[in-house]
Amino acid sequence: MKKALSVLLCVVLVVAICAMSGCAQQEESTQQTNDPLYVAMAVPVTGNQAMYGEYFSTAAQIKVDEVNAAGGINGRQIVLEVFDDRGDVAEASNLAQKICDDEKYIAVIGGFASTSVLASAPIYGENGMPQMVPAASHMDITKVSDYTWLQASVADEMRNFFNMVVDGIGSKKIAYIYLNNDSGLSGLELLQGFVEGREDIELVAAESFNEGQVSDFTPLLSKLKQAEPETIMISAQYKDIANILKQAQQMDFGDTTFANLGTCYSDEFLTLAGDAAEGFYVSTLYFADNPDEGVQEFSQLFYEASDGKTANQFASQAYECMSMLVYAFEQGATTREEVQQALLGISEWDGLTCTSKYTDRVPEKEGVPIMVKDGKWALAEY
């Protein structure tokens, strides 16, 4: 009897402890529900890349405001805190350490250029901090950390560019002008790979130049002209490309078309290149006048949030970064590791402005081929 009583008491005790601790735990979690979910953003706010930082923070804040206005995630608000890395490599690493040391941040958006992302990514990786990279597309970024997520990749952009030229424009003989630097050379390597994979396509010439050192492109162009390409693909800054097009206009390239990867899609380019840009093709990931409903909705949202600015690729990609984090939060993720695991569950991302397939944290997106028509940007017609 005594034995039975003691067993019973033990059971009661265990149940009571469990119940009490359960209560306590519940109390603790109700207390936590009111805490906001903190996301840090490390982008250039000052310095000569400041304009990009502004696009990123404005676009990401649009998503945050949308979620918070709808009552947050399980009652928890999202707080986006923006830090300035000045686009500086050393500052990017310092800032990464600072953000990782503060336990409240469970994800980070940022790093603008590939160099500063390459510097900060290993630090975020060591601290298990999911890092959403809005613009940088260097192939090595996802290799230096397992926690880095891209919105664009060089390989994917180059594939879109190549497809536009050979399948869209339908050119068999292509030439390539690239900058004599790291990204230019890796672009060339990728292009050579694509050409090898297609028997009917031939890369007839490839020429490089040093950024900021050349204003006379006529020797380069006359060399390319000899190779008789159907399309000349150019990866360079828009002001050099405007120069190249104007000088090509004087050399009479006949039916040869010119095409570019992303950099030229701006109104500044149109002003600078004038009528030499007519019929010029550009492969971009975001086109503001795209009739797609999601893109139009985002353009409108961004226009209102930024006091009248036109959305661009940078804005759309920062918005998608934040949207992917929101998705992770909606899956119940409240810690760095839970966010990372929730993101790993994404294989196809259907965002407002784009759809992407994720493999090893690198997306594959469908490019938008556009062209200059009557002095304006329009969807490409071949």
Next chain:
Amino acid sequence: MQFFTQQVVSAIALGSVYALTAIGYSMVFGVLELINFSHASVFMVGAFLYYILTNIAALPGLPAFLLSVLITGFLGVAVEKITLRPLRLNNQPKFASLISTIGTSIILQNIMFLLMGSETLPYQTLFPGQSISLGETRISYMQIVIVAVSTMLLVSLSLFIKKSRAGMAMRATAQNYDAAELMGISVDSVISLTFFIGSAIAAISGIFVCMNYQSVDITIGTSFGLKTFAATVLGGIGNLGGAVLGSLIIAFAEVFTAAYINTSIRDLAAFVVLVIVLLVRPNGLLGKPVQKKV
């Protein structure tokens, strides 16, 4: 062959504009024995003035051209009066003047930066996209204008220096500053004149370069100044014929390297040629050994 002649055309056009700027370096060195590093910035300001007068003040081409050349000429005179003359009158060492020209260059660049920003701007040209064909070789109207005007300017300038009284005064001052002054030449006016001509021609060169490439930005002076300075040294600093020869050599080296080897190393080629020539002829191709004046 057509490819070759096309490169020759490019090189001559490029060499002509180099020569116009190089003369400015050479003239100032001849008279003052001073390398005027503000010359490249004056070149840039001249090019921008034409942009401002045509695009913002909406003047027609020719008056805008003449006005920008005149203003740039006077800018050169003002630069000399404000930044160099006080140092010279105080008998400050030459390197003080040299540093002063570097400072002036930075100031001019920053003034233009504040006024116009760092964006590349579209530049009005005379014959957009028009060219003539000689066989397969295409020569743009702009290239013809550049070569013709440059040749004309170079010829009349050398006649001016050789035949006119003012030119004789310039040569006298270049030969011996003190003796010229004792002979009753107003050395100050000669120096002002030198700066006026040098700067005005630099403005013409700047406008041509920007017309040819149909764009302008505040950095054009930097790379262009370096090349033309190299051309001056290559030809023999202080010698006008040398400046023209040096400019053509640099232009040919650049264009042919770009055409037959690789565009990435065109600047390298230009400077390698410079180094080789200086190793063989330290005073430049047409330069005479400098005699140390005691």
